[in-house]
Amino acid sequence: MERVAVIDGESPRCPLVRKTYYDPGEVNGGSLTRLVSWRRSLDPAVRADLDTWSAWPRSVVIDGDRAIGTLMSEVPTAYSEPVQLPSGTEASVLNELQFLMAPPELLAKRRRRVLALEQRLAVLGALASAMSFLHEHDIAVGDVSTKNCLWNDADSVASVFLVDCDAVRLLGTVPAVVQANTPGWNDPAFPGGLNHQSDVYKFALTVLRTITQRFHERDPAAASGLVDRPIATLLRASLTADVEARPALRSWAAVLGSEALPSRS
Amino acid sequence: MPVGEAYQHSGADEVEGGFVMPFYLVCDLSASMRQGGRIRALQDALASLRDAFFLNPVVSDCARLCVIGFSNRARVVLPLCDLADAEDLPRLEPEGLTNFAPAFHVLRETIQTDAELLRADGLRVWRPMVFVFSDGAPTDDPEHWRRALESLHDPMWPARPDIVSFGVGEAVHEVLAEIATLRCYVSPDPDFAAGAIASVGDLVVRSVVASGSSGEPVLPDRPPEGFDELDIL
Numbered sequence: 068m069e070r071v072a073v074i075d076g077e078s079p080r081c082p083l084v085r086k087t088y089y090d091p092g093e094v095n096g097g098s099l100t101r102l103v104s105w106r107r108s109l110d111p112a113v114r115a116d117l118d119t120w121s122a123w124p125r126s127v128v129i130d131g132d133r134a135i136g137t138l139m140s141e142v143p144t145a146y147s148e149p150v151q152l153p154s155g156t157e158a159s160v161l162n163e164l165q166f167l168m169a170p171p172e173l174l175a176k177r178r179r180r181v182l183a184l185e186q187r188l189a190v191l192g193a194l195a196s197a198m199s200f201l202h203e204h205d206i207a208v209g210d211v212s213t214k215n216c217l218w219n220d221a222d223s224v225a226s227v228f229l230v231d232c233d234a235v236r237l238l239g240t241v242p243a244v245v246q247a248n249t250p251g252w253n254d255p256a257f258p259g260g261l262n263h264q265s266d267v268y269k270f271a272l273t274v275l276r277t278i279t280q281r282f283h284e285r286d287p288a289a290a291s292g293l294v295d296r297p298i299a300t301l302l303r304a305s306l307t308a309d310v311e312a313r314p315a316l317r318s319w320a321a322v323l324g325s326e327a328l329p330s331r332s
Numbered sequence: 333m334p335v336g337e338a339y340q341h342s343g344a345d346e347v348e349g350g351f352v353m354p355f356y357l358v359c360d361l362s363a364s365m366r367q368g369g370r371i372r373a374l375q376d377a378l379a380s381l382r383d384a385f386f387l388n389p390v391v392s393d394c395a396r397l398c399v400i401g402f403s404n405r406a407r408v409v410l411p412l413c414d415l416a417d418a419e420d421l422p423r424l425e426p427e428g429l430t431n432f433a434p435a436f437h438v439l440r441e442t443i444q445t446d447a448e449l450l451r452a453d454g455l456r457v458w459r460p461m462v463f464v465f466s467d468g469a470p471t472d473d474p475e476h477w478r479r480a481l482e483s484l485h486d487p488m489w490p491a492r493p494d495i496v497s498f499g500v501g502e503a504v505h506e507v508l509a510e511i512a513t514l515r516c517y518v519s520p521d522p523d524f525a526a527g528a529i530a531s532v533g534d535l536v537v538r539s540v541v542a543s544g545s546s547g548e549p550v551l552p553d554r555p556p557e558g559f560d561e562l563d564i565l
Contacts, residue, residue, distance in 0.1 A: 089554070152383040153416070160387060165545075169389035176416065177386065213390050213545055251547025282393050283351070283547045 083125060086233070087136040088244070096134030099127050099233060099243035103137075105204070120197050121229040124243075137233050146217035146228045150177075161230075165213040168277040182220065184293070187277050189225035190218045192323030197227055198270060199316035202263050205238040209246035209261040211269035213282070236261065251283055256310050264310040270319060271305030274298070297322045351456035353395050353543055354412055354446060356493065357381075357536060358435055360466040361401040364501060365426035369526040370467060377533025378410075378421050384537045385416040391544030392416045398442060402435035404428035412446045429471040432507075435464075436480035439493075447491045460493040461549050463536050464511055467501030467525055481511060496551065498532045498559070501525035509562045514551060517559040524558055531556035 088094050102124045106114060117123055118140060128136035142161065150160045166174065167190055171181045182190075194216055198208055210231070217228040236242040246261050252272060254265040276282055278290045278298075287302040294302075301322055304314050365371045378399065385391050392414045399410035401424060409422040443460055450457045470477055486492055499508040499518035509516045517535075519528035535556040542550040555561050 150387075153386050154379040154383050156383065158383075158387070165388065165390040170393065173389040173392055176392075177389065249546050250550070251545070282390050 082141040083138045084141045085128060085136055085138050087128070088134075091130070091133050091135040093244060094134045095241055095243050096127060096129070098237070098241055099124060099134050099137060101237055101240060102233065102235070102243060103127060105206075105237065117200075120193075120227055121232050123232045139232070142217060142228060142230065145219045145221060145226075162217050162219060163214055164216050164218065164273065164277075165282070167218055168213070168273075168280060168282060170280045184278065186220055186223070186225070188274075188294075188298075188323055189223075190220060190227065191274050191277060192320060193218070193225045193227045194273070195270065195316055195320040195323050197229060198266060199320045201235065202266065202316050207236045207238060207262050208266050208269075209234055209236055209242070210249060210252075211266060211273060212249040212252045214249075216273075238262070256308055263316075264313050267305050267313045267316060267319075270316060271302055274319075275302055275306070351394060351458065351547075352450050353458045353549055354443070354450075354460040355395060355397045355536070355540055355543075356400060356412075356439060356443065356460055356462045357397065358400045358402065358439055358462060358464040359409075359424070360403075360430060360468065361424055361426050362403045362430040362468055362471075363426055363428060364430075364468050365424075367501075367525070368523075370501065370529055371424055371426050373526040373529035374533070375421070375424055377530060377536070378424075380533055381537055381540065382415045382418060382421060384541055385414060388541055388544055391541055393544065394547065395540050395544045396446075397540065398446065400435065400438055400442065402431065402438070404431055404434075406431075406434035406438040408438065408442055412442075430466060430468040431472040432466075432470045432477035432511075433472050433480040436477060436484050440480075440484050443491050443493060457491075458549060459491060461514075461539070461543075461551070462493040462495045463498070463532070463539075464495060464508075465498035465500060465529070465532050466503045466508065467499075467529075469502065469504045470507060478510075485513060494549070498528075498556070500528040500532070505562060509564055512564050514564075516562040516564055517555050518562055519559050521558070528556075528558050531558050 103126060106117060106123050109117065122139040122142065124137040124139055126138040127134050128138065147159045147161050150158050152158055166179055167182065167187055174181050201208060215229065215231050217230060219226050233243050234246050236246060248261060252269050254268040257265040275287060275290055276284050278293050287306050290302055291299055301314055301319060304312060307313065359374060381397065396412045397415050398408060398412035399422065400406060401409045409424065410418065439462065447457050494514045495512050496515045497508040497512040499505050501522050505518045508518060535552060538552045539550060542552065
């Protein structure tokens, strides 16, 4: 029998879902517990804010002495849309980044709204703020791709919600689960480990692909003429092989016009 | 969860412009597929695949799927396309024998023709990934289908596909292992054939979605539910 250990000892304010790992041998229970503990260590207001933009692991599910899963908050309904599939089935579809960066003709076929460039950049600003906050707490996101960030821009207020947060890594520790490195999003400078610098590279790929509306673009020159110089400059600097020259995500948050989240002080 | 195992093909031409990842689903449509809801499971799997394309513009952007059916003969029942664009899915009608040679001939010709067309459109073309499934033993001359299979496996053919094979129902496992170049999965329980076909469909969906999201062909590393993995001969 399984039992659920609620490590942070607080009652959840939103519905929680349980993620059970296919192979518990692939989970590092210590690292997973550290992620749960890190959230608990935050100032209550900051923690409440984190919960609005991430499905952060709340508790570790254990069986005997092994971690086999985690509890995390359910994705808020604002980050999904009802869709009728070609088969006739009604489904709720998560607002993944692919619906922000897709070419307009593919969105039109799906009766999805195409956001103006300014609106798309506002969503990326929210993502930059979220990632910047994690960086300033010594956390590397790892697998930034079309699937791991949800977005919403209802009433012209851009926001994001990060999922699969059990795969982030506290710097200086091993990740709780293997950090996926989606091939089309790989940073050539870091074929193995994932860190702050590879996060910056992948964030810049997200920006480039969202600006150009091309899923697989890697050349920063493709954005020239589409955005102002500060963004073009940051793109080039973030996608360079010279990893030391890559800017901090806080620079991205500033240029994209989003308010910075509280940093560790 | 990303569970994929990525492998890099070397067949994508260095041409400016977009790229295409072709997938081929080669389906046994012999008379035995009439049993136990098998054909219905296959038809449902096709519908799920179309939903997956629709749900994922990132897949529509670069993945294309073609369906080939075989029995006495073989034919393309759905030409290579963005499945989200397919208004009507083909109605699959089982009949006749399980002749493998025509299936391999039609597959080779179709892959070659499709690759030439796509390249003429200025697209880079990945080497295809082929999913072959059968629920029975080959009914044609082993020499014939082995010769046709050799031409599919030909290492000198630039468009040679990576092949994943699935054996369900009364399939001969050794034959499926001979066809595969990447993985061979067999379902040991003949009474589970319809469920096994649904599992095949699920694996194809996961592979296509992971490939589209990654920009490279990806095959999930776990067998489909109810299947065992066989060593490839």
